[in-house]
Amino acid sequence: MVSKRMFLRRLAAGALAVSALFLAACKGQHGEQQAGGGPAEVTVVTLKPQPVTVTRELPGRTSAFLVAEVRPQVNGIVKQRLFEEGALVKAGQPLYQLDDAMYRAENSNAKATLAKAKASLYSAQLNAKRTSELARIDAVSKQDDEAATAAWRQAEADVAAGQAQVESTGVTLAFARIVSPISGRIGKSAVTPGALVTANQAEPMARVQQLDPIFVDVTQSSGELLALRKQIAAGTLKEADGTPVKILLEDGSTYAHQGKLQFADVSVDPTTGSFALRVIVPNPEHVLLPGMYVRAVLDKGTSPQALLVPQAGISRDPKGGATAMVVDKDGKAALREVQVSRTIGDKWLIESGLAAGDKVIVEGLQMIQPGMPVHASETGAPGAAAAGHAAAAH
Template identity: 45%
Template sequence: MAFESLQRPSPRGAITAFLSIAALLTLAGCGASKDAKGGPDRGTPQVGYRVMQPTTAPIVAELPGRLSASRSAEVRPQITGIIQARLFTEGALVRAGQPLYRIDSRLYRASVAQAQANLASAQASASATAAKAARYKPLAEAGAVASQDYTDAEAFARQARAGVAQTQAALNTAQINLRFTTVPAPITGRIGRSLLTEGALATSGQGDPLAVISVLDPIYVDLQQSAADLLKLRAQLAQNGQTPASAVVWLLLDDGTRYPIAGTLAFAEATANPSSGTVTLRARFANPQGMLLPGMFVRARLEQGSQSGVFLVPQSALSRDPRGNAQVLLVGKDGKAEARPVTALRTEGSDWVVSAGLKAGDKVITQGLGKARAGRPVKAVPEGAPQKPASGKPKSG
C-alpha cells in the first residue's frame, strides 16, 4: 500500500503537468506558424527604378587595326660615292630640302669642269663656222664661189650650233650630279635611324635606303572589317529609325586606355580581299604629341550609324533565362515586380541597347534586384534614392 501511494500522482500534480504541456504546445504552434510563413514579417522590399525613355544609340563596331604613317619617303642616293658625313640627328624632325648626307664630290666636280671646257670649245667652233657661212653667202649670190661651198658652210654652222646644245646638256647633267652629292630630305617629317654610316659606299641602285622619313601628324590606322558584317550594317541602316552617322573613330591602345583624340574615317576600299573576305577602312587621327607610332596594333571603335527609338538599360538590371533570352524586372501598375522579356543584342558603354520589349514610361528595376521577385509586391523609389532596409514588427503568435 505504501508503494502504490508513492507511484500514483496526486490530483493537483496531474493538473499542473497538464497545464505545462498545454503551454509548451501553444508556444510550439506559434513558432510553427511563423516558420510556415517564412519567419517574422520583414516588410515589403524597397527597390530603385529607372524610367525608360526612347533615345538614339550609335551603332559601334570594334575592329582591329594597324597604324601607318600618313606619308613616308625613303632617302635614296641618286649617284654612287663614298658617304663623307651624316648631317642630321636620328629621330629628329627634318624639313623638306634639308641636307641629310654629303657624298664625296671630287669626281663630279671634275665632270663639271670637263663639261664646261667642252662647251667653251663647241661655242668657239660654232662661232667660226657661223662666220664662214656668213662670208660665203654674198659670194655665192654673186657667183664668186660655188653654191655647194656655201651649202657646206651653212651645214657646218648648224652642226656646230647642235654641238653647243649637246655640250650644254652634258654640263647640265654634270651639275645635277654634283648637286646630288648632297642628299636632301624629300619631305618634312620625322627621320629614323641611318642605315649607312660615314665611309660606306652609296650607290644609285642600292636595295636599302639611307634612311626613312615618316609624317606622323596626322597618322593613319588601317582597319579590317568583314565584308559580311559591312553588308549587315548597310541592311540595318536601310531599316526605319537608323541613319548613317558621321564616321567618328576612337582608338583603344594596348594597355586598354582610350586615345584622347577622336579620328575620322578617311575612306573604305571599294573591293574586298579575296583571301580574307575583309574590307580595309582607313581612319585619320591627329598625333600632335607623337604618341602613336607606325606599326602599332590597336583596336578601334567605329561609329558606323545610329539607331533611334531604343532604350538604354544598365547591364546589371538585365538577366537571361536558361535559354539565353533577355529579361528585366519592371514595377507593375499594381505595385508588384513584373518580369518582361526584351531584345538586347549589343551594349553601349555600361548599358544594354534594348530594341524591343519596352515602351516609354516603363519603370525598370535597377537596384535591389536581389530582394525583388516577380509577382511579389515591392516598394519602388527612383533610382539613386537611399535604399532603406525593410523592417516590420513580428506578429504575435
C-alpha cells in the first residue's frame, strides 16, 4: 500500500516536471518570435510650413443700416394712412394725412395779410416819392418828407413779416402730410385713421428701416486683441487688409453674400472686457432682419510659416495637455508635448512643440510606446495603406 502511494507521488512529480519544461520551451519560442518580429509599422506626416489664413468666429446680432421713427410735428387727427404695412417706401413718400383744415385756414389768412401789406407798401412808396419831389421845391417840410420815407420803410417791413408768416404757416400745413424720411421697409402702423396725435409724441407712428445693406455687430475680447497684436509684432502673423467676412446663419448655413469689416470700437466695455466690431453686409434679398443672431467668421491675418497636423496625430494626456508621437533620428517613437491653438479644417494649428521636418505618427499609435523602434511610411505613399491595415490587424 505504501509503495503504491510512493509510486503515485513520483508519477505526479514527473508530470509536473514535464509540464514545466513544456511551458519554458513555449515561452522561449514566443520570445524568439517577438524579438524577431521587427519594428512596428506606422504612418507618418512630415510637417512642412505653409501659409494659413487664421480666422475667428464671433457671435453677433444684425441691426438696420438706417432707422427712422416716424413722429408727427404738428397736432391733429389722422385722416388717412397712405402706405401698406410691411411695404418698401421711398424717401419723401407720404405716409399719413392729418386733418389740415385749421392749418390751411391759417395759411390763407397769412397770405391775405401779406397781400394787404403789399398794397400798403405800394401806397407808402408812391406817397414817399411825391413828398420827396415836393420837398425839393420846399412845398412840404423836411419833417413831412422824412415821415413819408419812414412809412415806406415800415410798409416794406410789414411785407417781409407777412411773407415770413406765409412761409411759417405753409411749413405747418406741410407737416400735416407726414412723409417718410428715408427709403426702406416700413413696419406696422401704431395709429389708425381717427386717432389724435401730438407734435413730437414719445410713441412713433411707424418705423422705417433700411435693410440693404445691413450691419452685423459682434464683440471680441480685449485679450484676443492683445494676443493678435503680439503675433503681428513678432512677425508670425501678417495682418489682413480688406478681407471679406463670412456670415453664418442661425441654422449653421453660410449666407450668400460676404460682408466687410467697417470699424472696430476705440474703447473696451469695462463690464465685459470686450470691444465692439461692426460688419457691413449686402442684403438685397432681405434675408437678414434686424435682431437676428448670426456668427461672423473674420480673417485675422495670414501665418506664412504655419504647421498643420492631422487631428489623428494629436492626443490628450490625463491633464488635458496635447501630445504627439514623432519618429526621432534613431527611428524610434518619441513623445512630444505640443501646444495647439485652433482647428483649421481637419487639422490642428501648432503653436509650439513641433518643427518643420518632424515626422508625426498618425496611424499605428495603438501598437507603439515611446522608445520603441518603428518603420515609418509617409501618408499617401503606396505602402502606407498596407502598413495601416497590417497595424490594424495586429
